[in-house]
Structure formats: structure tokens, C-alpha cells
Amino acid sequence: xxxxxxxxxxxxxxxxxxxxxxxxxxxxxxxxxxxxxxxxxxxxxxxxxxxxxxxxxxxxxxxxxxxxxxxxxxxxxxxxxxxxxxxxxxxxxxxxxxxxxxxxxxxxxxxxxxxxxxxxxxxxxxxxxxxxxxxxxxxxxxxxxxxxxxxxxxxxxxxxxxxxxxxxxxxxxxxxxxxxxxxxxxxxxxxxxxxxxxxxxxxxxxxxxxxxxxxxxxxxxxxxxxxxxxxxxxxxxxxxxxxxxxxxxxxxxxxxxxxxxxxx
Numbered sequence: 001x002x003x004x005x006x007x008x009x010x011x012x013x014x015x016x017x018x019x020x021x022x023x024x025x026x027x028x029x030x031x032x033x034x035x036x037x038x039x040x041x042x043x044x045x046x047x048x049x050x051x052x053x054x055x056x057x058x059x060x061x062x063x064x065x066x067x068x069x070x071x072x073x074x075x076x077x078x079x080x081x082x083x084x085x086x087x088x089x090x091x092x093x094x095x096x097x098x099x100x101x102x103x104x105x106x107x108x109x110x111x112x113x114x115x116x117x118x119x120x121x122x123x124x125x126x127x128x129x130x131x132x133x134x135x136x137x138x139x140x141x142x143x144x145x146x147x148x149x150x151x152x153x154x155x156x157x158x159x160x161x162x163x164x165x166x167x168x169x170x171x172x173x174x175x176x177x178x179x180x181x182x183x184x185x186x187x188x189x190x191x192x193x194x195x196x197x198x199x200x201x202x203x204x205x206x207x208x209x210x211x212x213x214x215x216x217x218x219x220x221x222x223x224x225x226x227x228x229x230x231x232x233x234x235x236x237x238x239x240x241x242x243x244x245x246x247x248x249x250x251x252x253x254x255x256x257x258x259x260x261x262x263x264x
Contacts, residue, residue: 014224039109100259172201
């Protein structure tokens with residue numbers, strides 16, 4: 001968590017997307033959470049920082065820090081999709097949601113345990129690729145760090161051969177916080193365009209001036225959302241980028257939601 005996630009950084013802020021889930025999918029998400037925080041890779045903070053302060057002292061220190069904080073997070077009457085704040089919806093007892101089937105794909109915690117990374121995408125990426133491979137008409141990919149690699153390029157070629165339109169939205173060099181990633185991505189651009197992929201890169205000035213993605217002031221907008229749409233029906237959202245780092249190194253999680261309303 002950082003200022004960039006809350007339009008609070010003076011230099012650059014993220015364009016992101018979150019999904020609030022209720023119902024049966026919560027049990028699956030909770031199981032992933034518990035599996036990670038009870039794994040051998042998760043260390044109790046006291047083991048790292050030493051014994052905690054007495055409870056009363058820690059509480060007093062926390063209360064003092066909160067009282068002194070003056071977060072400059074602006075209130076927005078609507079989000080970029082035209083919805084009111086979730087807090088306001090909860091207070092009014094009218095939480096807006098769409099009923100849908102959903103499935104969780106998560107990497108195992110021991111993927112982070114060290115050693116040489118494997119060569120094949122693990123569970124979270126496999127879930128994403130499986131959904132994308134099922135497209136019949138259109139795939140829309142929103143990925144701030146887009147490196148299709150040896151897996152993604154053949155998939156997009158096959159999609160083009162079968163008449164599936166692919167659109168990619170990613171960062172430009174002016175908006176990325178990972179210039180080296182953008183350099184590698186730029187090497188794929190000629191071939192992506194040749195096979196018919198439609199590429200869109202975030203322009204900082206246009207995005208900032210549009211007012212649709214928040215009040216950036218003089219800061220740079222940076223795409224950070226990881227989302228994909230399949231045939232305007234399935235919504236894929238999570239932490240997975242279409243790059244090798246997500247495929248074989250990072251531990252990631254994604255949710256595939258079957259909802260034409262949410263996709264729209």
C-alpha cells in the first residue's frame with residue numbers, strides 16, 4: 001500500500017481496478033489467504049522485528065499517529081465507471097453488485113521459496129491463459145507490463161488466424177515505472193502490429209486532462225490495472241501481468257468472472 005494507489009503521490013499515481021466479491025467465492029479467496037499466511041514462507045513479524053511493545057503502549061502510539069495524520073485523499077462522487085463510493089453504498093444499504101459465476105486461480109506459496117524458477121507458467125497464469133484461449137471473437141488485455149514472450153505470441157497468432165480480434169492497453173514509455181520492461185515490450189511491437197493486434201499506450205497528457213481516471217493534478221498517470229475481457233463476457237482480474245515475471249517468478253492470483261454485465 002502506498003500513496004500512488006490513492007492519488008496521493010506528487011509525482012505519479014496509479015490507474016487501477018478492484019473488484020469487491022461476496023458470496024461463495026469468498027470461501028475460495030479466504031482459503032488462498034490462509035494458505036499463504038500459514039505457509040513456511042510467511043514469518044511472524046515478531047520473529048523479524050523482535051518482541052512487540054506492550055499492548056497499551058502500542059495502541060497509544062497508533063492512536064497518536066492516526067490523530068496526527070492528515071491524508072490528502074480527495075473524495076470522488078463517482079469512480080471512472082460511473083459508480084458511487086462503496087462506503088456510501090454500504091451506508092445507504094444498496095451495494096451494487098452483479099450475480100455471476102467465478103473461479104479463483106492462485107499460485108502455491110512455495111513458488112516463492114527460492115531456487116531456480118521453472119519454465120512453465122504456474123496456476124494463476126495458466127488460469128488466465130486458459131480463459132484467453134477460449135475466446136471466439138475478441139480479447140481485450142489491460143496489462144501495465146506486457147511481455148507476451150514464447151507463450152503469448154503463438155497464442156495471439158493462432159487467435160488472429162481464427163479471426164479473434166486482440167486489443168492490448170499498456171503503458172507508454174512516458175507513463176511506465178519500469179522502463180526496462182517497456183524496452184523489452186517495444187521489441188514485440190512490430191510483430192504484434194503485423195499479425196493484427198491493436199496496441200494502445202497510455203498518453204499521460206490526454207489521460208490526465210480527460211478527468212475520467214481521477215484528479216492527477218500535475219502527477220503522471222500510470223496504468224497499474226491487470227484486467228482482461230473475453231468475448232465481452234468473461235472478466236479476468238487479479239495480480240497477473242502477461243510477462244515472464246508473473247508466469248514463473250512471482251506468486252500471483254486471479255479471478256475469472258463470467259458476467260456480461262460486468263464485462264460491459
